[in-house]
Amino acid sequence: MAIVEGTDLVKDYDGLRAVDHVSFAIDRTECFGFLGPNGAGKTTVMKMIYCRTPVTHGDVRVGGISVRMEPRQVKDMIGVATQDDTLDRDLTVFENLMVYSRYFDTPRAVARQRIGDLLARFDLTGKRDTNVDDLSGGMRRKLIVARALINDPSILILDEPTTGLDPQARRQIWDMVIRLKTEGKTIILTTHYMDEAQELCDRIAVMFSGRILECGTPEDMISRVVGAHVCEIYARDETAVREIRKNISGNMEQVGNRLYVYGDNPEELAMKCDHVRSEYRVVRRTSLEDVFLKLTGGKEIK
Amino acid sequence: MRLEWPSLRARHVWSRDLEVFRKFFISSILPFFAEPLLYILALGYGLGFFVGSIGDVPYPAFLAPGILSYSAMFAASSECTYSTFVRMHFQKTFDAVLSTPVNIEDIVLGEILWGATKSVISGVCIFAVIYALGLVRPESAVIIVPTVALVGVMFASLGMFFTSIVPTIDSFNYYFTLVISPMFLLSGVFFPLSGSNLPDFVPVIAWFMPLTHAVNVIRPAALGQYSAGFAGDILWMAVFTLVFYVISTVLMRRRLIQ
Numbered sequence A: 001m002a003i004v005e006g007t008d009l010v011k012d013y014d015g016l017r018a019v020d021h022v023s024f025a026i027d028r029t030e031c032f033g034f035l036g037p038n039g040a041g042k043t044t045v046m047k048m049i050y051c052r053t054p055v056t057h058g059d060v061r062v063g064g065i066s067v068r069m070e071p072r073q074v075k076d077m078i079g080v081a082t083q084d085d086t087l088d089r090d091l092t093v094f095e096n097l098m099v100y101s102r103y104f105d106t107p108r109a110v111a112r113q114r115i116g117d118l119l120a121r122f123d124l125t126g127k128r129d130t131n132v133d134d135l136s137g138g139m140r141r142k143l144i145v146a147r148a149l150i151n152d153p154s155i156l157i158l159d160e161p162t163t164g165l166d167p168q169a170r171r172q173i174w175d176m177v178i179r180l181k182t183e184g185k186t187i188i189l190t191t192h193y194m195d196e197a198q199e200l201c202d203r204i205a206v207m208f209s210g211r212i213l214e215c216g217t218p219e220d221m222i223s224r225v226v227g228a229h230v231c232e233i234y235a236r237d238e239t240a241v242r243e244i245r246k247n248i249s250g251n252m253e254q255v256g257n258r259l260y261v262y263g264d265n266p267e268e269l270a271m272k273c274d275h276v277r278s279e280y281r282v283v284r285r286t287s288l289e290d291v292f293l294k295l296t297g298g299k300e301i302k
Numbered sequence B: 001m002r003l004e005w006p007s008l009r010a011r012h013v014w015s016r017d018l019e020v021f022r023k024f025f026i027s028s029i030l031p032f033f034a035e036p037l038l039y040i041l042a043l044g045y046g047l048g049f050f051v052g053s054i055g056d057v058p059y060p061a062f063l064a065p066g067i068l069s070y071s072a073m074f075a076a077s078s079e080c081t082y083s084t085f086v087r088m089h090f091q092k093t094f095d096a097v098l099s100t101p102v103n104i105e106d107i108v109l110g111e112i113l114w115g116a117t118k119s120v121i122s123g124v125c126i127f128a129v130i131y132a133l134g135l136v137r138p139e140s141a142v143i144i145v146p147t148v149a150l151v152g153v154m155f156a157s158l159g160m161f162f163t164s165i166v167p168t169i170d171s172f173n174y175y176f177t178l179v180i181s182p183m184f185l186l187s188g189v190f191f192p193l194s195g196s197n198l199p200d201f202v203p204v205i206a207w208f209m210p211l212t213h214a215v216n217v218i219r220p221a222a223l224g225q226y227s228a229g230f231a232g233d234i235l236w237m238a239v240f241t242l243v244f245y246v247i248s249t250v251l252m253r254r255r256l257i258q
C-alpha cells in the first residue's frame, strides 16, 4: 500500500515550471530514489512532500493525509535531511538536536534518550558539546541526518545525504539507511551517486526537466532501458564519434566524445563494435549509471 | 496564499532564541546597560546641570523614563531586524524549522515575542538602575513593565515588517537612520514637544510616531502622575501593533513560502 502518493504534481516558481505533472506512489518500508541531473526538480518534489513549498497543481497524500489540507500532521510523520546545511550555527551538536526536538513537541526526557542513541549511532558522541561550526563537513552531514530522525519519523527524506562524505562515512550512512528500512521506515532519497542508488533503492525514478522519464527497480530499469551489456567507445573528437555512429546501428547514446552501444549479448556487442576506429573500447556489464546516461545524456536542460 | 493561525509552538522559536541569549549572556546583556546608562549619566546629570529642571521635574528624572522607553524600542527593533534577518537569510534557521510542524506564523510570532522579551529585559534592567538612582517611583513598575512589553511587541512587529521586505541586510540602515533615529530625537525623550520653539507641525508628526505614545505613558507613570489619558496611548499602540503584526505575517509567508 502506498504511504506517499503524488498525483499529477505541478510546481511553478514565478514563470518557471520546476515540476511538470509528476505522479508516483511510494510503498511502506520502501527506499525510493529520485535521480536526475542538476535542476531536474528532485528537491522541489521533496519539498512538496514535506510541505515546505505549496503545490501549484495536483496533490500529495502522506499516510492518506493531503499536504494541502493538513500540512502540520504530514510534517509530524516526516524527518527531513535537507540538501542545504541548515544546522543552527549558534548551538552545539547536542543543543541543535534538543532545540529541534522541541519543534515536534517531543517531551524532554524522550528527547534526551533519543539524542544519546543518535549520537552513538552516528559516531558523534565525542562531539556532543562541540559547536556545529567546528565540525568537519562530513560530521555536519551526519548530524543533519541524525536530526532528521529526532521525531522518530515513519518517513525519512534524505536529499543528497552523502554529498561531500568520504567513502567510509558514505557507507555509514548506507548502513544506517538499510537498518532504518528494516525497522520499517519509508525512505525517500536523492543522490548523484549511481552506486549509492543501486545499493540502497528498491525503486528509482529518473527525473529530467521536471518530469519523471522512467520509474522502476534498478534491475528492471537496466534491462528495459539499456540491456545487460554496453560497449563504451571513446573517440578523440566529435567528428570521429560521428564517423563511428555511421558504421554502427542499434540502441546507443552519445555523451560528449563517448559512444555507448547497448546490447544483451556481450559477444555480439564486441563483434558489432570490432571494426570501429577508436582510442579506447570496452564491453562491460551495464549499471544504473548507463541507464542515467541513456535517459538524460543527449538532452539539453530547458 | 492561505494564512494559518499561529500556535503554541511559537514558544519553541522563542526558547531557541532564549537559549542562544543565555549562552552569550554577558555580551548579550551589556548593550542593555551600557548605552542607556551613558545617556542617563552624561545627559541627565551632565547636561542636566545646565538645564536644571523641566517644569518642576529635575532633568535626570525627566530624561530617565524617556531613555527607558527608547531602550525598549531599540532592543526589539535591533532584534527583529538585524538578528532575525541573519537567522532567516544567512543561517537558514527558518528553513530547518519549516520542515517541522512549526509553521511560518509560529516563527513570526515567536520572533516577535522574543524581541519583546528583550525589551522587557532591557526595561527591567534600566528600571532597577534608575530606581537605585532615585529617579523613578517603585510602584510605577506595575504600569511601566506591561507598557514596555507592549512597546516591545510593537517595535518587534514594525521591525519584522521591514525584515520581510528588505532585499539585503544593509537596507536596515535606512530603517534606523530614517525611522528610528528621528523617533529617538522627536518623540519627547529628551525634551517636551509642546512648549518648545520647534515648528508647530513637529508635535503633529510626533503623534504619528509610536515612541511618542510610549513616552506619553512611561514618563508620567515614572513620576507618579497616573492618568486615564494613558488609555488613549495604549489603544493607539495596540492598534499600530496589530496592523504591523498582521502585515508582517502576511509578507513573511510570501517571502519564505514560495
Ligand SMILES: Nc1ncnc2c1ncn2[C@@H]1O[C@H](COP(=O)(O)OP(=O)(O)OP(=O)(O)O)[C@@H](O)[C@H]1O
Residues within 6 Å of the ligand: A013, A014, A016, A017, A018, A036, A037, A038, A039, A040, A041, A042, A043, A044, A045, A083, B258
Ligand atoms: N525557490 C525557488 N525559486 C525559484 N526557482 C527555484 C526555486 N527552487 C528551485 N527553483 C528552480 O526549480 C528547478 C528545479 O530545482 P530543484 O532544486 O528541484 O532541482 P534538483 O533536481 O534538486 O537539482 P540538484 O541536483 O542541483 O539539487 C531549477 O530550475 C531551480 O532553479
Ligand SMILES: [Mg+2]
Residues within 6 Å of the ligand: A042, A043, A044, A083, A159
Ligand atoms: Mg536538489
